[in-house]
Amino acid sequence: MSGPVHRGVCVTLLVGLLLVVAVGGCGGGQEAPGPESGPEPSVLAVESFLADIAQNVAGDRLKVDVLLPSGVDPHSFQPSPADAGRVSVAHVVIVNGAGLEAFLADLMNASGSQARVVEASAGLQPRLSRWGDEAGESDPHFWLDPVMVKTYVDNIRDGLAAADPAGAAEYERNAAAYQVELDELNAWIVSQVQRVPSGRRLLVTNHENLGYFADRYGFQLVGTLLAGVSSGASPSAQDLAKLEDDIRRLGVPAVILETGADPKLAQQVAQDTGARVVTEVHTHALGPAGGSADTYLDMMRHNVTVIVDALR
Numbered sequence: 001m002s003g004p005v006h007r008g009v010c011v012t013l014l015v016g017l018l019l020v021v022a023v024g025g026c027g028g029g030q031e032a033p034g035p036e037s038g039p040e041p042s043v044l045a046v047e048s049f050l051a052d053i054a055q056n057v058a059g060d061r062l063k064v065d066v067l068l069p070s071g072v073d074p075h076s077f078q079p080s081p082a083d084a085g086r087v088s089v090a091h092v093v094i095v096n097g098a099g100l101e102a103f104l105a106d107l108m109n110a111s112g113s114q115a116r117v118v119e120a121s122a123g124l125q126p127r128l129s130r131w132g133d134e135a136g137e138s139d140p141h142f143w144l145d146p147v148m149v150k151t152y153v154d155n156i157r158d159g160l161a162a163a164d165p166a167g168a169a170e171y172e173r174n175a176a177a178y179q180v181e182l183d184e185l186n187a188w189i190v191s192q193v194q195r196v197p198s199g200r201r202l203l204v205t206n207h208e209n210l211g212y213f214a215d216r217y218g219f220q221l222v223g224t225l226l227a228g229v230s231s232g233a234s235p236s237a238q239d240l241a242k243l244e245d246d247i248r249r250l251g252v253p254a255v256i257l258e259t260g261a262d263p264k265l266a267q268q269v270a271q272d273t274g275a276r277v278v279t280e281v282h283t284h285a286l287g288p289a290g291g292s293a294d295t296y297l298d299m300m301r302h303n304v305t306v307i308v309d310a311l312r
């Protein structure tokens with residue numbers, strides 16, 4: 001009886017040894033992170049609309065955080081030390097570019113950031129500001145034209161893929177799907193604008209932010225309350241008189257303010273000219289979560305609905 005028992009013990013020991021070798025081979029120090037097996041990068045987008053667009057490209061693979069608090073104007077944003085801290089730990093920072101984020105260079109320096117900076121508007125040909133001291137400066141408001149946002153999506157897709165090559169195929173698929181939604185949004189806007197008689201497709205805005213939108217959809221940019229494509233300088237009495245003349249002469253139905261803008265000047269112009277003031281257009285930040293403008297696509301649909309209803 002001793003022979004078979006002894007053999008059985010040997011077999012058991014041998015199997016056990018093989019298991020130890022096998023387990024050791026799989027788990028023992030052979031998983032040094034390669035370029036494609038590290039954790040997903042942490043991604044920070046400056047504006048809320050940019051974070052939403054980037055999240056659509058990132059899909060479920062990573063979470064895109066946003067730097068600017070809701071309702072804050074990127075033109076006049078003053079970063080805090082806490083903002084520098086958030087930038088310092090990001091692997092990828094997504095910016096609009098084209099001069100929108102005047103604070104950015106100082107913030108990147110102050111944070112000591114080594115992040116990959118993805119400029120969403122890179123490669124787009126800017127229109128030039130028409131009025132005031134900023135006349136001739138590049139207009140950064142590309143995102144208010146969804147056809148131009150297709151370039152944002154290309155740049156964000158490429159930036160995420162460069163930072164996280166293992167996710168490239170996923171970003172490619174997500175970007176292609178979102179491009180289809182942008183095409184659908186564009187077609188919908190074209191159909192909505194048809195509801196406004198061509199002679200009433202006239203825009204007066206708080207600052208010069210709807211230039212690309214106007215060019216894409218056949219609106220005439222009549223004028224702005226504040227001159228320029230950034231924070232905007234207060235108008236002279238002469239500028240204001242000319243704007244009011246133009247509003248009366250052309251019969252501009254409404255003055256379009258972005259949310260958060262001081263309505264005082266618009267109310268004065270409205271009173272002088274008979275135009276109405278529209279205040280609920282979201283141009284530089286998404287609306288509150290759960291509202292009608294809490295994604296980029298919904299923000300655009302909301303804005304177009306408000307503008308079309310005000311002008312038709």
Ligand SMILES: [Zn+2]
Nearest residue numbers: 075209229230
């Ligand atoms: Zn602006």
